[in-house]
Amino acid sequence: MGQSLLFALSRGRMAHAYLFSGPQGSGKGRLALEMAKAVLCRSHVDGDACGTCSSCRLAGQGTHPDIEFFRPEDGRTSYPVRQLREDIRRRAYLVPSCGPKRFLVIEQAEALVKPTGARNEGADTLLKLLEEPARDTVLILLATRPERLPDTVVSRCQHVRLRPPGPDRVAQVLSAETGLARDEVLFLAHLSGGDVPAALGFLRGKKKDRPDLTALRSALLSLARDLGRMTYPELFAAAAALEGYSRGWPVLTGALGVLAALYRDAALKGAGVPDEVLHFTLGPEAALTRDLAATCGPGLLGSLASRVLRAQDEARRYPARLLFLEVLFLDLREMYENAPVQ
Numbered sequence: 258m259g260q261s262l263l264f265a266l267s268r269g270r271m272a273h274a275y276l277f278s279g280p281q282g283s284g285k286g287r288l289a290l291e292m293a294k295a296v297l298c299r300s301h302v303d304g305d306a307c308g309t310c311s312s313c314r315l316a317g318q319g320t321h322p323d324i325e326f327f328r329p330e331d332g333r334t335s336y337p338v339r340q341l342r343e344d345i346r347r348r349a350y351l352v353p354s355c356g357p358k359r360f361l362v363i364e365q366a367e368a369l370v371k372p373t374g375a376r377n378e379g380a381d382t383l384l385k386l387l388e389e390p391a392r393d394t395v396l397i398l399l400a401t402r403p404e405r406l407p408d409t410v411v412s413r414c415q416h417v418r419l420r421p422p423g424p425d426r427v428a429q430v431l432s433a434e435t436g437l438a439r440d441e442v443l444f445l446a447h448l449s450g451g452d453v454p455a456a457l458g459f460l461r462g463k464k465k466d467r468p469d470l471t472a473l474r475s476a477l478l479s480l481a482r483d484l485g486r487m488t489y490p491e492l493f494a495a496a497a498a499l500e501g502y503s504r505g506w507p508v509l510t511g512a513l514g515v516l517a518a519l520y521r522d523a524a525l526k527g528a529g530v531p532d533e534v535l536h537f538t539l540g541p542e543a544a545l546t547r548d549l550a551a552t553c554g555p556g557l558l559g560s561l562a563s564r565v566l567r568a569q570d571e572a573r574r575y576p577a578r579l580l581f582l583e584v585l586f587l588d589l590r591e592m593y594e595n596a597p598v599q
């Protein structure tokens with residue numbers, strides 16, 4: 258970020274409002290803090306924050322007077338409107354106490370604009386800040402679901418979309434944190450969709466919410482291996498088992514992501530692509546994709562992968578998980594039947 262940000266600043270082109278959006282674990286808050294640090298640093302090094310000056314030290318400790326984070330009170334998904342109006346708006350118009358700018362970071366901005374009555378006071382207050390910005394205040398909105406923010410708000414912000422770090426990076430972090438075997442970590446990284454807090458949550462969550470990872474992993478592997486030759490009763494039993502192991506949509510959409518990745522890997526392996534572009538290069542997943550590549554055509558594997566990905570997208574809209582899985586598995590089974598014999 259350093260050079261391009263400094264360039265923007267030197268040309269006076271820093272926007273007065275930013276929207277950083279991305280899934281949990283994509284580093285929205287960290288980026289906001291780094292950006293503020295880089296602007297407020299007193300002795301830049303190659304265009305980046307030095308990390309050692311008084312400003313950088315205060316920012317690192319979370320006590321910089323010109324960097325304020327607003328977050329919903331713990332456990333709440335919407336901001337009390339009064340806190341928003343009295344606190345955020347008043348503080349937005351303060352002058353910087355030591356640096357050139359003040360930074361106001363509003364976490365979970367979408368919670369703030371949730372309608373609470375006839376008038377959406379949260380959205381109104383944000384809009385007013387965006388329409389009449391304080392001269393030296395930079396407003397940074399963080400959102401996991403930016404589509405819930407009104408267009409009038411989004412269009413007034415410079416929107417930066419962040420992506421999660423990806424399963425490989427997540428696997429590195431997880432193996433340092435958990436001491437699990439590398440292939441188990443890779444499975445968990447894919448199951449969480451590359452989201453470190455979610456992956457750690459699967460390991461450490463309350464017992465009733467925690468998926469049985471060993472059982473889930475083995476159910477997914479058997480499913481990918483045997484689906485094409487399962488009888489209908491076996492197919493329905495597999496759907497019920499997967500639904501039971503995964504307990505809820507977050508894990509289930511992750512499980513569908515793993516299944517899609519297995520089919521995709523197999524298709525690519527069949528096409529002879531190098532290992533670096535594969536999701537799974539270790540453990541039973543790698544052995545399975547090798548077998549699938551040897552027994553199914555790339556056309557079939559590609560269709561299976563895209564059908565599962567579509568299901569992963571649609572999943573959250575369906576309240577009936579078991580029925581959803583049964584329909585999906587029947588569709589996949591039909592694809593096997595219609596595929597040309599290898």
Ligand SMILES: [Zn+2]
Binds near residue numbers: 299307311312314
């Ligand atoms: Zn510094």
